[in-house]
Amino acid sequence: MSLTHQKPPHSSEPEQADALSPAAKRLSTAASTSTGLILAKIAMIGIVDATAIFALFTAIGREAWAIAAVVAVITAAINVVYFKRGWLPAKYLLPGTIFLLIFQVFVIGYTGYIAFTNYGSGHNSDKDDAVMALLQSNQSRVPDSPGLPVTVLDDGGELSLLVERDGVQMAGTTEQPLEPITADELAGYTQLSFADLLGRQQEVTSLAVPMSDDPAQGSLRTSDGRTAYQYTSNLVYDEAAGTMTDSTTSVVYSDTGVGAFTAPDGTQLMPGWSINVGFDNFAKAFTDSSIRTALGSVTAWTFAFALLSVATTFFLGLFLALVFNDLRMKGRKIYRVISILPYAFPAFLGGLVWAGMLNKDFGFVNQVLFGGAPIPWLTDPWLAKFSVLWVNLWLGFPYMFLVCTGALQSIPDELAEAAKIDGAKPFQVFRLIKLPLLLVSVAPLLISSFAFNFNNFNVIYMLTEGGPRLEGAGLNVGSTDILISMVYKVAFVGSQRDYGLASAFSIIIFVLVSVIAVISFKQTKALEELN
Numbered sequence: 001m002s003l004t005h006q007k008p009p010h011s012s013e014p015e016q017a018d019a020l021s022p023a024a025k026r027l028s029t030a031a032s033t034s035t036g037l038i039l040a041k042i043a044m045i046g047i048v049d050a051t052a053i054f055a056l057f058t059a060i061g062r063e064a065w066a067i068a069a070v071v072a073v074i075t076a077a078i079n080v081v082y083f084k085r086g087w088l089p090a091k092y093l094l095p096g097t098i099f100l101l102i103f104q105v106f107v108i109g110y111t112g113y114i115a116f117t118n119y120g121s122g123h124n125s126d127k128d129d130a131v132m133a134l135l136q137s138n139q140s141r142v143p144d145s146p147g148l149p150v151t152v153l154d155d156g157g158e159l160s161l162l163v164e165r166d167g168v169q170m171a172g173t174t175e176q177p178l179e180p181i182t183a184d185e186l187a188g189y190t191q192l193s194f195a196d197l198l199g200r201q202q203e204v205t206s207l208a209v210p211m212s213d214d215p216a217q218g219s220l221r222t223s224d225g226r227t228a229y230q231y232t233s234n235l236v237y238d239e240a241a242g243t244m245t246d247s248t249t250s251v252v253y254s255d256t257g258v259g260a261f262t263a264p265d266g267t268q269l270m271p272g273w274s275i276n277v278g279f280d281n282f283a284k285a286f287t288d289s290s291i292r293t294a295l296g297s298v299t300a301w302t303f304a305f306a307l308l309s310v311a312t313t314f315f316l317g318l319f320l321a322l323v324f325n326d327l328r329m330k331g332r333k334i335y336r337v338i339s340i341l342p343y344a345f346p347a348f349l350g351g352l353v354w355a356g357m358l359n360k361d362f363g364f365v366n367q368v369l370f371g372g373a374p375i376p377w378l379t380d381p382w383l384a385k386f387s388v389l390w391v392n393l394w395l396g397f398p399y400m401f402l403v404c405t406g407a408l409q410s411i412p413d414e415l416a417e418a419a420k421i422d423g424a425k426p427f428q429v430f431r432l433i434k435l436p437l438l439l440v441s442v443a444p445l446l447i448s449s450f451a452f453n454f455n456n457f458n459v460i461y462m463l464t465e466g467g468p469r470l471e472g473a474g475l476n477v478g479s480t481d482i483l484i485s486m487v488y489k490v491a492f493v494g495s496q497r498d499y500g501l502a503s504a505f506s507i508i509i510f511v512l513v514s515v516i517a518v519i520s521f522k523q524t525k526a527l528e529e530l531n
Contacts (some may be wrong), residue, residue, distance in 0.1 A: 045082055049075060074098060097520075108510075116504035118259050118277050121496045122270040127255075130273040131237055134244060134261070135215040136208065139231040147227040148220065152197060152204055153189035159200070160189065161209045161220055161228060177210040178220070197225040202256040235269075244269060281504035290474025294486075295505075297470060302482040305388065306453040310446055312393045317400025322430070325408050337403075343398030351462025352392045358463075381479035384464050388480050392459050399449075408434065447520040452514050455484040483509050 011366035052075040055098045059068035078098075081090045117123075125133075151162040153171065162171045163178065169186070172178035181395045197204055204225050211217040211230065236245045242255040251263035253269050260272030286292055320339055324332045342350070357364040358377035366375050377387045411434055460466060466481035466489065483505065491502035 012403060041082065043129070045079065048078055074101075093514055111503045111506055114499055115281055115507050116276055116278060117274050117500045118280075119274045119500050123259050123272045123274050125271065125273055127273040130260075130271050131244075132197075133271050134235055134269055135233040135237060136210070136219065138234045138246075139208070139218060140231055140234055141221075142218065142230045145230045147229055150220070150222055150226065150228040152192045152207075152222070152225045154192055154196075155189050159203055159207050161207065161222065162186070162189075163220065163228065169171075172209040172220075174208055177212050181420055192225065215514040249404075277500065281500045284501065285478075285504055288474060290472065294470060294473035294475045294477050297473075298477055298481050298483055298486050301480070302454060303384070305385075305392075305456075305482055306450050308389055309396060309453040309456070310450050312389065313396035313400045313449070314404075314442075316393065316397040317402075318404045320397070320401045321404035321408055325405060336401075339401055340398040342394050343402070345395070347395055347458040348462045350395050351391060351459050354387075354394075355463050358387055378464050379468050381468055384468060384480045388460060388463055392453070392456065395459065396449075396453075403442055403445055404438065407438045410441070411437050436454070447517060450520070451517060454482070454513055454516075455509070456482070457484045457488065460485045461488070483512075503528045 036200065049231050056068055056071050056075075059065075059071060060072045077094065081087055081094050142285060148163050148165075151160050153160040158173055160171050160173050161178075162169060162181070164170070165178070165438055168180050169187070170178040171181040171189075173309055184495040192200070192204075205221075208219040208231070209221045215233065216237075218230050221231050222228040234246060234248050236247055237243075238245070244253040244261040245251070246253070251267075253263050253267075256262045256273070258268075258272075259275040259277075260268040260270065262268050284291060285295055324336050324339070326332075326425075355378065355390070358366075360366060360374050360376050360379065363377070365377065366373055375383070377383050415433050415437075416429050419433055424432070460480055460482055464480045466479050467477035468480075469476075469478045469479075475486065476494050477486045487502045487505045487509070490505065491497055491499050
């Protein structure tokens, strides 16, 4: 009996589909697209365009031409891609690309830009804003200045002063100088009563309304909401010479190129302004002795913390995986569930709970386990480091336990049985067979775990806030601070915040992690031969 190959009846459908003309395909595609979806697409793109136009005008108003250009290009790309027939891959790739540019590329680029500036407390604006702030903040009452009757007005929570000058009613706010106001405009304001003045006394006394656009003419201030006096600045600004002179002391502060008016003795007037400082922040990190010492100590502890965290969590997780993977172990499922419970606990919440349990005076550990002994778990430098490692071990070993369990179960049992037949002992089977095969799967995860712990902010800050403080350090850092928590403190903690230096530290961390990752992944290639 001869067998012949017969084409299934349904195999002719692709040929029929291929036989459709391009016009028929377009008609079929158009028919399959509902009117509701088209309207929804138009509405969504309309919202995007409206938002983009608002952002575009805002950027142009602030003369941020680069941002305006980027917004225009992205908006044009969205309209072209989503209104163009076809281009299906671009419709899916474009949103991800835009978010990548905004939340990754832009953030990294802006951090790099800030690292080359002195941006921070007292240096967060341009020179014109700094001059205006200096002239407005260093004011005193003009001697023998006459009192002017004023009325305090409220416009949606913002206070204004109403005064009559040369027969013309004028009103102004802290941000807006005195300007003539009409009766119709005045009708939209509410006059504060005596009770309101008492209730908002702090706002009233802090209200300083500029006399005009020229800051040298000073401002009007009132202490009772009824009479105002003219205040002028003690500083005199000479734009041509680039100097600021204190009229009370005759000290001349000059623009020396450091982003602040500086006196001959080095005293600076604050606020200053943001300028480009080149590699000064990087040089400061390695040349300033107090900062260099703190940076070196924090860097050493960061590497130690990351390495010890990975090692302890991996070996404990591997040990538990070996134990609970043994078929002779009774109640394995119950123990596995108990072991992964810390992994379901949020890290920041776990840090807070352990901070309370390790408290020297009333913590559970001291009061119950050590009979009330006042052990300074979080205030002694070495005990604080041990506590951080312990808490991170408690939070991290379940992850390694799950990973190692899965990797061990993927190793064929025949390999271990063959080794036992050849006379290998259990430890030799583990060391020579299971562990190398385990590392093939686990090594990349160990590298990623090292990178994660290198920047493990939650445990450090929630448990010890980086303390106890390092004595003699030029930065606000502690014994348990790692690089990322140090960057956070430099940028956001304390009265003096140095975003430029913090950004420089961030670049240094990025370079360190990148180099370590590249070297580690190259080393793991040797393990691929075992697979």
